[in-house]
Amino acid sequence: MxxxxxxxxxxxxxxxxxxxxxxxxxxxxxxxxxxxxxxxAYSSDLWHEDMLWGMALRSPHPRANILSVDISEALKLPGVYAVLTHEDIPGTKFYGLEIQDQPALAIDKVRYHGEAIAIVAADHPETARRAVKKIKVEYEVLTPITTEEQCLNPEVYGYVHEPHEFKSHGSGNICHSQKLVHGGGVTDEIRALADVIVSGDYEVGMQDQAFLGPESGLAVPAEDGGMDLYVATQWLHVDRQQVAPVLGIPEEKLRLTLAGVGGAFGGREDLSMQIHACLLAQRTGKPVKIVYARDESFFGHVHRHPAKMYYEHGATRDGKLVYADARIVLDGGAYASASPAVVGNAASLGHGPYNIPNVRMEAIALYSNNPSCGAMRGFGAVQACFGYETQMDKLAAELGMDPVELRQLNAMAEGDSMPTGQVIDSPAPVAELLQRVKDMPLPPPLDLTNLDVRTLPGALSNTTHGEGVVRGIGYSVGIKNVGFSEGFDxxxxxxxxxxxxxxxxxxxxxxxxxxxxxxxxxxxxxxxxxxxxxxxxxxxxxxxxxxxxxxxxxxxxxxxxxxxxxxxxxxxxxxxxxxxxxxxxxxxxxxxxxxxxxxxxxxxxxxxxxxxxxxxxxxxxxxxHHRPTVPFDKETGQGFGHVQYTFCANRAVVDVDVELGLVKVVELTAAQDVGKALNPLSVVGQIQGGCTQALGLAVMEEIIVKDGKVRNASFTDYLIPTILDVPPIPVDVLELPDPNAPYGLRGVGEAPTVSATPSIVAAIRAATGLALNRVPVRPEHLTGTL
Amino acid sequence: MEFLRPATWDEALAAKAEFPTALPISGGTDVMVEMNFDVHRPSAILDLNRITELRQWEITDGVVRLGASVPYARIINELSEPLPGLALAAHTVGSPQIRNRGGVGGNLGGASPAGDAHPALLAAGRDVFVEVASAARGTRLIAIDDFYVGVKRNSMEKDELILRVHIPVADGPQQFSKIGTRNAMVIAVCAFGFALHPKNGTVGTGIGSAAPTPRRAVAAEEFLQGVLAERGLWESGDLLGAEVIQQFGELVKAAASPIDDVRGTADYRRHSLAVMARRTLTWTWNDYSKQIRSAA
Incomplete structure (x- = not known):
């Protein structure tokens, strides 16, 4: 040139x-x-001269009436500057992302294991800890409401929020619900059009964001009667909007600055220590720092909603989907958090990236005395994807079809309509993404002549030298929305x-x-x-x-x-x-x-x-401002509800020790359309990270809750993938611009977290021949020893 | 909280005598975690990091004398030949950082049934001894079989500290397997150590995380020793046969008394112990057979 x-x-x-x-x-x-x-420098490294340390007393019970709180012994401890309960709150006592149903400090009752009842400020964290132990709380312990059966029969088992105090859109113990009907819905006449019907009950456990930097921040009282708050959060302004009314000060007097954030994944969308640190700083006139310990972190943020799902699909003999029916029950726990939006996503995205002429869906979020659940990467789409993708494999098996071809045959594309009636007006290369992961070269077969135990299930735990190891391959594709939906600007x-x-x-x-x-x-x-x-x-x-x-x-x-x-x-x-x-x-x-x-x-x-x-x-x-959206109709689920859609396809290759039930993911391939990669290295990193979090959900990550009590609030027992669990993740990035988006870009971070879990489980099914209707898959599921 | 930092072994014993509730700390990989989680607030901490003999090992008369604080990383790098079972167990301890800090003394002091070293120590034979000492009574050797007495309890007195462990140099193949629900950095759901001792015609077993204490599978050992002796297999190195391997696995399984907990079910623990027992027996016997045949 x-x-x-x-x-x-x-x-x-x-x-x-x-x-x-x-x-x-x-x-x-x-x-x-x-x-x-x-x-x-993370938020936990914040320091201020003369600062105090704040700490919360948390409930050991998932459901109890608080008969009395005696703080006198705690206040007597030298070095303690303040002990506060809800009675000391100067402003509004409730907060919440969408529904203000959560007390900043428990009022007369606790609704989940770990709910904060009182807060202490002291000159040393150890002093604060001792003071917390000196607060005497008299409880009337009640039987927690924890199962779907219990939640849906409040007149028998009780109300998490009594009807007179109920603030959400639902009723009883239902926080939120969304129905959807598309085409002719699902009736006996529609069912009769299908040659083949498959159905199943599926379950997703409670995943945690498991960010490494615990909740922490520093509140510094200002001379103007306001407050400066330095905090690790996901959204400074919505924190301010929730904290200021509790402090009883105008929003402009509360100034927030972002401190170093050690991961979030949705877990910092809700408040954690913000109100508590500010209340203590306001009361003492001194800077107050709060840093959660690891176990407190597991109690201090919301988790991914565990889900119980029923799916039913009907198809013609040649594999064309005729109808799909689903009911998704999400356990939202004690407080609403982001449950309504999670329900909206589950309902609107819950039939996947497929053209289905007749659809019915109901998604609900329950109130229960389990830990509160809210935002986590994938947000309502993750749970559903495990359901509909498992169904696709089941249907392919029933029809004797290749599972990728079945998906491609029914894949939606630009110009097609979502079950909500929203026409997809930018590229939706669902079939192509599947083809791309299918066409990528497969990793070499297991080589037992050149054995490195690190490459086998169990790795250095030395459980197999090849015995019992069977390889499996699985595919999946998923859909996620980008941006806030349903009319939110x-x-x-x-x-x-x-x-x-x-x-x-x-x-x-x-x-x-x-x-x-x-x-x-x-x-x-x-x-x-x-x-x-x-x-x-x-x-x-x-x-x-x-x-x-x-x-x-x-x-x-x-x-x-x-x-x-x-x-x-x-x-x-x-x-x-x-x-x-x-x-x-x-x-x-x-x-x-x-x-x-x-x-x-x-x-x-x-x-x-x-x-x-x-x-x-x-x-x-x-x-x-993105283009406007509208709320979904409550009964039909119809509406232009989402800003943008994003798609990812995966192929998982796993080795399973079928005798011991141990899994090694050998390779996890991803193909995703990102519209435009503004930073290709970061894009690949996001996709690999999203796949890794999905791998965690597939084979290990679960908060175990029994009778409302969290049993594994530590990284000793809440396991997340290590480098020996994360396989090579080849990523194929497509750049098909979205004309509605800046630079044509498409949000990247969540789609792989939605889509990758089912591909791994599909691969484990291929290796074991087991049905596996629940994630995470545990060794017990693979060995019949549950 | 008192923080005691003796410079010598004698000072350490004197300190332990004066503060019998003092919690010894070396690598801190267990103690610090428990303190962070507020499980323990000991009245005193006894820091053993200045005592050099705890970080030394030597081999005399066919016995490894392993200092209580020799980190797992060094056991892997320096002692894989004389202590193959323990070295394999050491590989499964925590992360590289943990293996650089933690040692066998911590496992023994804590006496958790989930300690990774225990099954390997039990399998290494009846001549494994924990050498403990007190200012008042001097040194004594506790046979490993007498060491574990209850959940997180050992047979040491309050004024005693662990100096070293005596482990015979391996005279046959040894193996160690551990179940965890991820592929690294995981607490044992259950574990199994196995060793062949051709010199005295015995075998050693050790079960971890499947009973209140680490324990042997005594009936399994006796069964296998009987078969090996009766059939002259020590001499021939011939195949054990599927039935023997199967029976050994069943006896190991029967020796466990596991519980259901967040890490795994009792059924899974029993099931996987049988599998690990069969596999480790197969691996060690294959190695032994090869040795016999190449010597013949």
Whole structure:
């Protein structure tokens, strides 16, 4: 290609190439090395002179009336500054993400094992711990309401929330429900159209987000009667919205700054220690830090809803789906948290990425005395995917069809309609994703002549040298929505400032986006580089001085806040060019910013940004609202409810020691359409991480709750995958742009967590011949020793 | 909380005599976890990290004298030949970081039925001894069979500390298998250690996490010793046959008295013990046969 010399002694071709660290590049994240070396400052590292340590007294019972709380002995302990109960709360006593049904401190009763009853501030964590032990609580212990049968018969077993105090949309012990009917629904006439019918009951255990950085933060009382809160969270503004009324102060007097977050996965969407630290700081006038211990962390955040599901599918002899029926019962635990939205997702996405002419669905979330459940990566779509994908395999077996071909035959594509009636108006390459994982080369067969126990089930535990090991292969595909749904306007705000610092044009990006490890700050800098043609970008600490960025969840941050950064940066670029037009009288209509210069496509470099800016700064803020959605009709489930859809397909190859019931996932392949990979390295990392969390759900991760009590609140007994459990995860990334999205991108983080679990279980089924209708699959399930 | 930091073994024994409730700590891989989870708030901590003899091992008269604090990583790297069963068990302990810190003394002191070292020590033979000492009475040797007395209880006195463990150098193949519900860094659901002792015509077994204490499968040992002797298999190295292997597995299973808990069911523990017993017996016997045949 020919080039021509232009002003500035740099050719246009070079300049047009843009920064290698702009969008589409893979600059490394600034926090990566620090985290690996143990030098990253997490919220648990926060420190303030004269700070106190806060700690909560938690209920050992899942359901009890509190007859009395005696704090006198705790208050007498030297070093104790405050002991508070709900009676000390100056403002509203309840909070909640969607429904304000959770008391900041228990009022007269506890509804789950671990509910906070009183809080202590002391000059040393050990003093606080001792003070907590000196608080005397008299309980009237009640039989917990924990099973579906108990929850659905409140007149017999009781109410988690008494009818007079019930705040949710449901009734009795039903927190929320959503029905859906599509086509002719499911009737005897419709059933009669099917040649083959398969059905099954499926169950998903309670998974935990298992982030490594425990809940922690620091509340610092301010002179204006307000509060500064430094905290690891997923959404600063919604924290503020929930905390300020409890403190009895206006929102603007509560200022939040994001502290170092050690993972989130949905578990930080609800409040944990925020209100408690602020209440103690407000009372004592001193900074108060709270750091949960690991066991407290398991009690201190919501989990993934465990689910019991019934699925029924009818198909023609040649494999075309005729109808699908499902009922999904989610255990929401004691408080609503995100249960309504999880129900909405389960109902609307619960029949998978398939064209099914007739559909019926009912999804409900129960109130119970089990731990509260709420947001976790995949959010309602994970549970359902295990159900419908297991059904697809069952149907394929019944029809004698290849399970991938059956899925492809019924796969939805762009232009097709969801069971909600929403037409999918951007690429939906479901069949192609399946084909891609199927076409990837398979890993070599187990080589017993060159034995390395680390590659076998059990690994260094040395349980097999090849005996009993059978290989299996399984496939799955899943669907997830991106962004908040059902009429929620989860807009994002970004402020971008451009100025000359040290003789160079420098952009500053300021948002309230919670960087929880997803790599958002890296992407923001990339967007600013691309839009503003600069190399130097600084990221302002995330705080509430700028408008909301919405939650770091629902695979939405690059789409929403990334979009806001794009629009703010575009506005800054236009303002700079306007400044140049005014100063130099340019009439070009082909101007852009590139390589630190204003460039005309036809006339080359016009001026450097340094010269044009001089001592001025351009500082603009923009909001990004996604296209509006509407709530689903309560009875029919119809409505344009979701912003965007995302799809991932997986192939799992596993080796199972069928005698011992131990599993080694050999390879987990993923293919996903991401619209546009803004940072390809991060995209692959997200997909691999999502697959890993799905692997955890498939074979090990479960909070074990018995009679409402959590039995394994530790990383000794709540197991998450180690490097010897995580196989190679080859990832095939498609980039089919969504015309509705910034850069055409599609949210990445959740789809693999939805889709990968069923592929692993399918592979285990292939190896063992067992039905396996529950995850996680335990050795007992594989050996008949439950 | 008192924090005692003796410089010598004698000082350590004196400290333990003065503060008999002091909790000894070396690698801290168990003690610190329990303190973090608020399981224990000991009145005193006795830090043994300055005592060099605890981190040494030597082989004299065919016996490994293994210091209580020699970390598992060194057992793997330095003692895989003389102590193959223990080295295999050491491989399954925690993570690399834990293996760099933790040692057999901690397992013995804690006496948890889930300690990974126990089945290997039990299988290593009746001549395994725990060498403990007190300021008042000096040193004594506790036979491993007499060491474990209850759930997380051993037969030491309150003023005693563990100095080292005496383990005969292996004279035949040894194996160790452990069930965990993930492929690394996992507490044993159950475990099994097995060793052939051709010199005295015995076999050793050790069951972990499937009874209130680590224990032998005595009937299984006796059955197998009988078969090996009666059929002259020690000399011939001939195949054991499926029936013998099966019966051995059943006897190991019968020796366990496991419970249902969050880590696994009693049924699964019994089932998997039988499988591990069959497999470890097969592996060790195959190795032994090869040795016999290559020597012949």
């Amino acid at each position: 020919s080039t021509r010399t232009i002003a500035g002694q740099k050719n246009l071709q070079d300049i047009r190439t843009g920064s290698k660290d702009g969008i589409g590049g893979s600059p490394l994240r600034p926090d990566g090395t620090l985290k690996v070396k143990g030098e990253f 989860d807009y994002s705000t970004a402020r971008v400032r451009l100025e000359v610092i040290g003789g160079e044009p420098v952009a500053m990006v300021h948002t309230a986006m919670a960087e929880v490890g997803q790599g958002g700050i890296t992407v923001h800098a990339q967007i600013a580089r691309t839009e503003l043609g600069v190399e130097q970008v600084t990221i302002h600490p995330a705080n509430t001085e700028v408008g909301s960025a919405g939650s770091t969840s629902a695979s939405r941050q690059t789409y929403m806040t990334g979009g806001a950064v794009k629009y703010a940066a575009e506005a800054v670029a236009q303002a700079l060019i306007a400044k140049g037009r005014k100063r130099y009288g340019w009439t070009h209509n082909d101007l852009s910013l590139n390589g630190g210069k204003v460039v005309s496509e036809s006339a080359g470099v016009l001026v450097s940004m340094v010269d044009l800016l001089g001592d001025d700064a351009i500082d603009l803020t923009r909001e990004h």
